[in-house]
Amino acid sequence: MTDNVKEILQGIGNGMKDAFAGTLKIYSMDSELSAREEKVRKKREEWARLKGRPPPKKEAGETRILFRIIQCCTFNGGVFWCSIAIFNNIVLPLLEKLTYYIVGDSAVQSLVVWSWLGPMLSYTFSALWVIPLFLLSKIVNSLWFQDIGDLAYRKSRGRPQMLGLSTMVADLLFSIVIQAIFLIQAMFVGLIPLSGMATLLSLFHLCLLYSLYAFEYKWFNMGWEVHKRIHYIESNWPYFVGFGLPLAVCTYLPQSQIVSGCVFSMLFPLFIISANEARPPRQLCEKTIRVFHLSVELANKIFHKTMRTPKSATDQSTGTVTTSISLSTS
Template identity: 25%
Template sequence: MEASKPPGITTSAAKLKLAAFLWLEGFKEACCLHRVVILCSRSRKLLVRTGQCFLLNGFIFLGSLFVLNSVVIPTLQWILPDQCSQFDSQKICDIGGSLKFYSFLRSGLIQFLYVFWFYPLYVFSIVLSTLWYNDIAKYGYDAMGRSKSTKEESSSQIKSSEKPNTSHIKRLSGLGGVMIGIGEQVYSILLLSVFFLKVYATGFIPFIGKVLNFLLLSWMYAYYNFEYKWNFNEVALDRRLDYFESSWAFFAGFGSPCVLAIFFFSPLVSYGIMAILFPLFVLTATGSRAEQEISFEKSKWRGARVGRLPIFYIADKVS
């Protein structure tokens, strides 16, 4: 007879399989970009805002970078060469300061373009895109035809997945509710800012830094994607964090396609690609049934629980 596996090994294997299935479900959920087409077909305002976001970040911003790298810099290299073989006259090449002067002039012109064109365009894109993202999420949410009962159902599903002894802030009506809402938004911004610094710091860790950076970025973008939906559903901040950390495998999978698209590019190119893709993933998150998917996968693995992972522990303590 074959020896039975110890209970601890069996439980660990079941948890690992459940985490893998949840990650895969999150990845598949993020790739359901057909929802963007459906929502845009229902709302002209959403279609216009999404088109404006693509025009600004894709055509203008990324197009400008493409023109710089493919046209401007090669032209400057031809006009102001830095190698003797590129000079027609050997006399010019014999002058020692010519190469240094041409190199300095070329670098100065490129930096001039960055300072007075690309960096202002970068800041302008961030500010305007942030405003547009909120509009896109709102129009997408309206296009879903969310009713009050749907809102309460989504909130209750998140609440039911939490621990029974978890204490939550009860939303008040009137001025008290407004103050709590403002406080949650300010704290959320501070929390995510500290978390972003942690993501940035992991990139400098030898050997495993890139892997940790990818994982933390996946969680960060997944949270950003779902935050708009949770805001419209009026889910309290502590419930969001508890639900997110309890379903960490699903959200790691959901954020992975977003990070894969930008992970191997330069910072400016990565921003341009992200600025195009981010509203698409926001709409995908808005139209998703993440609560049902997570509950369904967990129900298939009776007795197995991936457990809560304190993703925001450090950021929460610092905040």
């Protein structure tokens, strides 16, 4: 029993250490990536010279990791979050004082006017600014996150080992469905009528989910299918709880879901880099927790109703479909 607790605590500590350690390499990653690409370019030029062919054209300078991180912080923190803070803490109070000044000395009448004017202004601001910008941020962030993940992988491992097109599409769709269901599962767990236990269980789910988010860019480029990614997390859950814990705590503290999303979008690129630099333990944990089992089962049921699997096989460890999934034409 003591050894199991020690193993779990050690795994959590190693995960937290790797989550912070990877971010320390941000400033050196671009130079290392440039050195790797320059080495590859010279090899191509040498090969072309030996074959008597013209040297390959020099590719235009690509966007670097640090630049993408600055973009994420500027857009999500400097534009999105700051605009909400300015409206709530500066614009609304000024408009409230202006309303009291225009209405006059009648405090009751001023309160009545502001009781409908204040919410109307908040709803208008949300409808015309917050919601459109939130939807835009989801699209833009997903592109930037993918770019950061690809650049970090090229720096640490070189060329990605991509899956086949049909397998890649099916794997991506299946992974998105599992993550969406698991997020709902984390929300329901947080409703348990035991406040302390509910908070711990919800954080536990978020830690594993955020770790899956961060490592998925790396594992996807390594050619790992979704059943292997989930099984690996469930089998090494102490490490991945520790890895996702800092991000889970930072996003759990804000009361507003919008602010929580801004915090996530600013910090998540750092965890993508840490995941690419991390070396999770190869030895499986003695106590495997199949926390994704329910989400995988529900995702399988959804896919079986909307897709057909000609020669489907189910992975014994997670219950996921491991063969190709083709869209149904009916």
